[in-house]
Amino acid sequence: MRLAIGDIHGRAFWKHYLDREAGEYYFLGDYFDSFDVPFEKQYGNFIDICKTARKDPRIKLCLGNHDYHYLSGVTSQRYSGFQDRYFLRINEALEENIDLMAIVRKTGGDFLISHAGVTNYFLKALELDDPEEINLAFKKNRDILNFNGDNIFGDDVTQSPIWIRPRSLRKDAVLGYNQIVGHTPVREIDEIATLDGRNRLIFIDTHDSESVLEF
Numbered sequence: 001m002r003l004a005i006g007d008i009h010g011r012a013f014w015k016h017y018l019d020r021e022a023g024e025y026y027f028l029g030d031y032f033d034s035f036d037v038p039f040e041k042q043y044g045n046f047i048d049i050c051k052t053a054r055k056d057p058r059i060k061l062c063l064g065n066h067d068y069h070y071l072s073g074v075t076s077q078r079y080s081g082f083q084d085r086y087f088l089r090i091n092e093a094l095e096e097n098i099d100l101m102a103i104v105r106k107t108g109g110d111f112l113i114s115h116a117g118v119t120n121y122f123l124k125a126l127e128l129d130d131p132e133e134i135n136l137a138f139k140k141n142r143d144i145l146n147f148n149g150d151n152i153f154g155d156d157v158t159q160s161p162i163w164i165r166p167r168s169l170r171k172d173a174v175l176g177y178n179q180i181v182g183h184t185p186v187r188e189i190d191e192i193a194t195l196d197g198r199n200r201l202i203f204i205d206t207h208d209s210e211s212v213l214e215f
Helices: 013-017 039-055 084-100 120-125 133-140 166-172
Strands: 002-005 024-027 059-062 104-107 111-114 178-181 190-193 200-203 212-214
Touching: 002 013, 013 024, 024 104, 039 059, 039 084, 059 104, 059 111, 166 190, 166 200
Parallel strands: 002 024, 024 059, 111 178, 178 200
Antiparallel strands: 002 212, 104 111, 190 200
């Protein structure tokens, strides 16, 4: 059994699941930018996640858009909830732990895990064959994850794995993988088929219920 944990936004509900006998735990990002959790709790919670991940190799972290806009070199990107007052502290914490984070992770059963999802368009634009190659491309150039496209909500197949929205992901999801994503809030864990019917998309950003996905 594996567990996928949706957008954190400073909340500590993940701790309730660590006593389960899971083979792996996947965090889908967005560790910061809460509208109701005070900054010090957001910060402390992120540090706790990273410390736990360094001690326990079963814990795998992904990067979200509400983490990305605090990274060095991407200061032109500012999204809703950005905490300008605490930028330096968040930036330092993220940079010290960026080695723990991936943009895209593969796991058993042809599952692909990222904050928002991977499209064929995005892979082709970067001239990549394997979704996990995005991780190396990001290390070379962080700008590949910049918000782009014409839709102000990110509902565009050109968007990166930290921004793509469900409708566009369903239309152009990378072939051959079932994808587990967060980013777009849902009332409860929701599963739909890709437009071609070949694979599944599972959305797990259940902010209010704080549910996690067992798979």
